[in-house]
Amino acid sequence: KAGVTQTPRYLIKTRGQQVTLSCSPISGHRSVSWYQQTPGQGLQFLFEYFSETQRNKGNFPGRFSGRQFSNSRSEMNVSTLELGDSALYLCASQGQGSTGELFFGEGSRLTVL
Amino acid sequence: KQEVTQIPAALSVPEGENLVLNCSFTDSAIYNLQWFRQDPGKGLTSLLLIQSSQREQTSGRLNASLDKSSGRSTLYIAASQPGDSATYLCAAVSGSEKLVFGKGMKLTVNP
Numbered sequence: 372k373a374g375v376t377q378t379p380r381y382l383i384k385t386r387g388q389q390v391t392l393s394c395s396p397i398s399g400h401r402s403v404s405w406y407q408q409t410p411g412q413g414l415q416f417l418f419e420y421f422s423e424t425q426r427n428k429g430n431f432p433g434r435f436s437g438r439q440f441s442n443s444r445s446e447m448n449v450s451t452l453e454l455g456d457s458a459l460y461l462c463a464s465q466g467q468g469s470t471g472e473l474f475f476g477e478g479s480r481l482t483v484l
Numbered sequence: 485k486q487e488v489t490q491i492p493a494a495l496s497v498p499e500g501e502n503l504v505l506n507c508s509f510t511d512s513a514i515y516n517l518q519w520f521r522q523d524p525g526k527g528l529t530s531l532l533l534i535q536s537s538q539r540e541q542t543s544g545r546l547n548a549s550l551d552k553s554s555g556r557s558t559l560y561i562a563a564s565q566p567g568d569s570a571t572y573l574c575a576a577v578s579g580s581e582k583l584v585f586g587k588g589m590k591l592t593v594n595p
Contacts, residue, residue, distance in 0.1 A: 375527075404583070414573065414585040427582050461527055463583075473518060473575075473583065475528040 375464045375476035383482045389450040392479045396443050396464030403445040408459040420445055457483045486511040486578045490586035499566060499595050505559040507574035507586055512552045515577045519548050519559050522571045564593045
């Protein structure tokens with residue numbers, strides 16, 4: 372059974388650009404959530420999607436957005452990149468409602484220059 | 485607002501010791517609490533999930549307990565090995581159904 376797949380694994384962008392990250396959840400899982408991890412702030416919740424609908428959203432500016440497709444794959448987009456957006460972006464897949472176990476991908480390491 | 489704390493931030497021990505990792509949370513109305521392990525530059529690996537109705541969960545050398553009334557969870561690692569070296573994070577799901585993480589505890593097990 373394949374795990375959670377995130378692409379790309381590494382990317383470098385410059386300030387002002389935009390970026391799109393992709394996450395394919397475990398087969399059969401309908402919930403996908405996104406997290407930002409930085410050394411200073413730790414892991415912070417960005418948003419969660421379930422059956423193509425955003426179910427929860429963290430305290431991030433509107434530059435951060437996401438969506439989920441009918442096959443449960445999800446994308447997140449960050450527009451007008453800032454230096455502070457450099458982070459490891461992690462995606463998690465959840466199968467059993469909202470209280471089930473979360474399974475994480477390897478993450479996408481974004482560096483903004 | 486749920487806050488999750490892990491103290492200490494780092495721990496270095498000799499191989500073979502039995503370890504207790506602590507996690508405290510401010511809102512006792514949690515749905516569940518999950519322990520993860522993270523190796524450098526990697527994603528999170530789920531270790532144990534404790535539902536709010538449970539008191540503990542066990543997997544191999546790992547045992548996690550949950551005490552909602554005191555707002556605490558502990559992860560017990562028996563007979564630690566160098567391969568256990570990693571950052572351990574706990575996370576709680578509560579009323580808003582968002583997962584709130586602690587900052588993690590970096591464990592180093594020395595051979």
